[in-house]
Amino acid sequence: MKNYINKSAEQGFKIGRQSFSRGIFLAPMEGVTDQAFRLICRNMGADLAYTEFIASEALVRNVEKSKSKMLFYEEERPVAIQIFGGNPDVVAESAKMAEDAGADIVDFNCGCWVKKVVGHNAGAALLKDPDLMVEITEKAARSISIPFTVKTRLGWDADSINIIDIAPRLANAGAQALTIHCRTRSMGMTGAADWSWIPKIKEVVNVPVIINGDVTSCESAERAFIETGCDAVMIGRAAIGNPFIFAQIKKYMNTGILPDEPSPRERIETCIEHLHLSLDSKGNIRGLKEFRKHYSGYLKGMFNSSSVRQKLVVAENPVEIEAMLLEFADYISDLEESLIPVLEFA
Numbered sequence: 579m580k581n582y583i584n585k586s587a588e589q590g591f592k593i594g595r596q597s598f599s600r601g602i603f604l605a606p607m608e609g610v611t612d613q614a615f616r617l618i619c620r621n622m623g624a625d626l627a628y629t630e631f632i633a634s635e636a637l638v639r640n641v642e643k644s645k646s647k648m649l650f651y652e653e654e655r656p657v658a659i660q661i662f663g664g665n666p667d668v669v670a671e672s673a674k675m676a677e678d679a680g681a682d683i684v685d686f687n688c689g690c691w692v693k694k695v696v697g698h699n700a701g702a703a704l705l706k707d708p709d710l711m712v713e714i715t716e717k718a719a720r721s722i723s724i725p726f727t728v729k730t731r732l733g734w735d736a737d738s739i740n741i742i743d744i745a746p747r748l749a750n751a752g753a754q755a756l757t758i759h760c761r762t763r764s765m766g767m768t769g770a771a772d773w774s775w776i777p778k779i780k781e782v783v784n785v786p787v788i789i790n791g792d793v794t795s796c797e798s799a800e801r802a803f804i805e806t807g808c809d810a811v812m813i814g815r816a817a818i819g820n821p822f823i824f825a826q827i828k829k830y831m832n833t834g835i836l837p838d839e840p841s842p843r844e845r846i847e848t849c850i851e852h853l854h855l856s857l858d859s860k861g862n863i864r865g866l867k868e869f870r871k872h873y874s875g876y877l878k879g880m881f882n883s884s885s886v887r888q889k890l891v892v893a894e895n896p897v898e899i900e901a902m903l904l905e906f907a908d909y910i911s912d913l914e915e916s917l918i919p920v921l922e923f924a
């Protein structure tokens with residue numbers, strides 16, 4: 579890679595005892611970054627993978643479904659468990675529960691924009707109450723002996739961008755890294771992420787800053803490091819159905835050569851591996867049901883994939899599903915082979 583604004587990113591950085599060099603992280607995503615997907619992404623080169631967000635209120639009430647989101651494979655380490663909430667005592671108690679569950683890092687969500695969360699004065703709502711955000715951070719960071727980190731946005735809306743004021747306060751309160759989703763709450767998930775805030779944040783804090791929003795490819799990851807001096811990039815939507823992106827970015831950063839896209843067979847084999855992990859971690863019934871959303875991502879762009887997808891999403895036997903996927907991989911390979919002579923003469 580070329581010149582960095584921030585040489586420290588090249589030299590690496592630490593969150594607590596965990597060392598990273600130019601981190602490539604998997605974003606926390608509700609309904610996506612479960613144990614199975616995190617392990618797939620870690621094996622593909624993601625340096626850190628976050629759990630789905632977990633309601634602190636539910637954790638302290640011992641809700642089983644919420645507690646199960648803290649489960650992880652040992653091979654995933656380091657593990658970052660993300661929690662959300664608006665009550666300092668409850669967040670602190672749930673942070674301790676996450677530590678006791680084996681987390682290496684506890685991340686605090688101050689960026690979720692959905693009404694269900696914001697309506698409970700949690701997630702991005704805390705951007706409207708920076709004092710509370712700081713109080714929670716201070717209390718929770720003090721309640722655990724592992725790093726407490728914060729993921730947030732630029733501000734509530736374009737007229738109230740307050741990240742430059744909040745970031746140093748969070749760092750002083752004990753946040754050991756900050757992830758900035760470079761949108762405001764009112765943008766939700768639309769519009770372009772504004773990375774120009776990252777260098778300004780880097781100037782006012784001395785903890786690692788992780789950029790998030792619109793890192794979708796090798797080139798955009800490179801651009802994020804060069805243009806902003808961020809310590810790490812965090813990838814969300816671009817990893818769905820495409821965990822290969824981590825290996826691709828790693829390869830590109832090490833060699834400067836844009837890697838080939840994975841073949842349809844590689845995609846399908848990874849889909850099968852992911853399915854197996856989903857069954858292993860959640861049991862056959864839940865594992866299969868919750869995996870259904872992933873077929874379309876893995877099969878995206880493949881000729882005639884909609885017909886097999888329609889069968890996959892209703893199939894209930896894992897052995898048959900695997901057979902269907904492998905048969906489709908053969909079909910695509912045969913198709914490609916039959917097209918080679920045509921393409922050579924085109």
Ligand SMILES: Cc1cc2nc3c(=O)[nH]c(=O)nc-3n(C[C@H](O)[C@H](O)[C@H](O)COP(=O)(O)O)c2cc1C
Pocket residue numbers: 605606607608609610629630631660687689690729759790791792793812813814815816
């Ligand atoms: C399906 C989905 C679920 C998400 N769930 C969470 C979550 O649990 N916690 C969180 O901090 N952000 C969550 N996000 C936001 C992402 O972590 C990330 O900030 C956002 O997608 C922007 O990054 P991207 O442009 O790389 O996708 C979610 C996003 C998506 C698409």
